Amino acid sequence: MPFALDQIDTELAILDREQLRRSIRSVDTPCGTEIQIGGKALLAFCSNDYLGLANHPELIAALSEGATRFGTGSGASHLISGHHIIHDELEAKLASTQSGAIPNVRALFFSTGYLANISAITALSLIGKDKTSIYSAALNHASLIDGIRLARGQGSVNLHVFDHHHLAALEDILRDDSAPHKLIVTDGVFSMDGDLAPVQELLRLANQYDALLMIDDAHGFGVLGKHGYGLLEDQTICSDRIIYIGTLGKAAGLNGAFVCAHEKIIAWFIQKARPYIYSTASSPALAFALLRSISLIEGNLGQELRARLQRNIKLWKDGVTFTHWNRLESNTAIQPIVVGSNETALQLARALDQLGYWIPAIRPPTVPKGMARLRITLSAAHSDEQIQGLCKVLSDLEQNLPRS
Ligand SMILES: Cc1ncc(COP(=O)(O)O)c(C=O)c1O
Incomplete structure (x- = not known):
C-alpha cells in the first residue's frame, strides 16, 4: 500500500479518537426547515438560508x-x-x-x-x-x-x-x-x-x-x-x-x-x-x-422576511435560559450555545437527532479548543411552534444529559 494511504488510516483514527472526524450527511429534500435525511424527517436549525429563499x-x-x-x-x-x-x-x-x-x-x-x-x-x-x-x-x-x-x-x-x-x-x-x-x-x-x-x-x-x-x-x-x-x-x-x-x-x-x-x-x-x-x-x-x-x-417581501426573522430571534432568546451551557449573546440569526468539550457537543447533536432536530456539533478548528458548540441558525421560515419546541427540547436536554 502507498505510504500516504497507510498514513491516512492512522491520522483518521486519531481524528476519530479526538471526536474531531467530520462526515457528510446527504439531504433528500430541498433546503428548508423541514427536511429529510435517508427518509428520516428532521427539523433543521443549521442552514444559512436566513430568509427562507433557497427554495422560493x-x-x-x-x-x-x-x-x-x-x-x-x-x-x-x-x-x-x-x-x-x-x-x-x-x-x-x-x-x-x-x-x-x-x-x-x-x-x-x-x-x-x-x-x-x-x-x-x-x-x-x-x-x-x-x-x-x-x-x-x-x-x-x-x-x-x-x-x-x-x-x-x-x-x-x-x-x-x-x-x-x-x-x-x-x-x-x-x-x-x-x-x-x-x-x-x-x-x-x-x-x-x-x-x-x-x-x-x-x-x-x-x-x-x-x-x-x-x-x-x-x-x-x-x-x-x-x-x-x-x-x-x-x-x-x-x-x-x-x-x-x-x-x-x-x-x-x-x-x-x-x-x-x-x-x-x-x-x-x-x-x-x-x-x-x-x-x-x-x-x-x-x-x-x-x-x-x-x-x-x-422589496416588500424582503422587509417582511427580515421582520419575521427578528421576531423569531426574539422568540428564541426569550424562550431559553441555561444553567450550565453558555448561550452567547447575539442579536443575529446565528445563536450559539457553547458546551465546552467535543464529546458533549457530539453527544448533544446525537440526542437532538434522535428527537428529530438537525443541529450539528461545531468543533475545533472551526472554533477555539474547549469552545465546542451547537450553532443554531434561525430563519424567517421557522414557525413559532418549531422554535418553541426547540427551546423546550434543549432545556430538557440540559437537565438530563450527563455532564462531561
Ligand atoms: C464569514 C464567512 N465568509 C465567507 C464564507 C464563504 O462563503 P461561500 O460559502 O460563499 O464560499 C462563509 C461561509 O460559510 C462565511 O461564513
Whole structure:
C-alpha cells in the first residue's frame, strides 16, 4: 500500500479518537426547515438560508428562465469569454446596494465567498513595494485566514492578529506601524459567534492610521439594514477605505459572492486576483436568478422576511435560559450555545437527532479548543411552534444529559 494511504488510516483514527472526524450527511429534500435525511424527517436549525429563499418559487422560476435565455454554462473564465452581459447587470445591481456606503463603488462577482475572500486579500496585499501590514480579527472565517496564508506565501504580508473586540490592542500596534499600506480584515457578523464587528470603531482606526478596512458580511447581506444591503447600511457608515464582501449562498438563497469597493480597487483585482482570473465564471443563469433574488431582498417581501426573522430571534432568546451551557449573546440569526468539550457537543447533536432536530456539533478548528458548540441558525421560515419546541427540547436536554 502507498505510504500516504497507510498514513491516512492512522491520522483518521486519531481524528476519530479526538471526536474531531467530520462526515457528510446527504439531504433528500430541498433546503428548508423541514427536511429529510435517508427518509428520516428532521427539523433543521443549521442552514444559512436566513430568509427562507433557497427554495422560493420565484427563484426556481428565475433559475429556469435564466438557463433558457442565457444557457447553463459560462464556457470560460471572466477574462477569456465567460463574462456575459447578465454578469454586468448583476454587478451593477450589486454595486448599487453599497452605493450609499462606498463612494465610486464598483462590484465584482465571484463564484463563492471563499474565492472572493482569498482573491481580495491576495490582490490587496500586492499594492505597493513594501509588505502590507494585515490586521486580522482573531475569530475571522477560515476563508479570510486562508487568504492571509496565501498572501503570506507571496511574501507580501506582515500579519497581526487582534483579539475579539480588543480595539485598544489593535490601536497599539497600528500606532507603532510605519508600513505605508495597512489592511484591517474582519467578519461583519462573526460566523460562529453571531455578534457584529465594531465597524464604526474599526473605520475610525482605519481613518486615523491610513488603513483599508475589509469587511466580510457573509451573514449580514440580505439580513441587516432596511433594504437588506447588510452591515454598512445597518450602521450607516460610508468610506472609500472599505472593501465589502457579500455572499449570495446564504440569505440570497442561491450561490456566489461579490466584492464592492472603490472602482480603482476593483480595477486592480481584475488584474491581480488570481482565483478570479484563473477560474471559470459561474453560470449566467445563476446571475439572472441572483438579480431576482436581490430584488426580492430589497422589496416588500424582503422587509417582511427580515421582520419575521427578528421576531423569531426574539422568540428564541426569550424562550431559553441555561444553567450550565453558555448561550452567547447575539442579536443575529446565528445563536450559539457553547458546551465546552467535543464529546458533549457530539453527544448533544446525537440526542437532538434522535428527537428529530438537525443541529450539528461545531468543533475545533472551526472554533477555539474547549469552545465546542451547537450553532443554531434561525430563519424567517421557522414557525413559532418549531422554535418553541426547540427551546423546550434543549432545556430538557440540559437537565438530563450527563455532564462531561
Ligand atoms: C464569514 C464567512 N465568509 C465567507 C464564507 C464563504 O462563503 P461561500 O460559502 O460563499 O464560499 C462563509 C461561509 O460559510 C462565511 O461564513
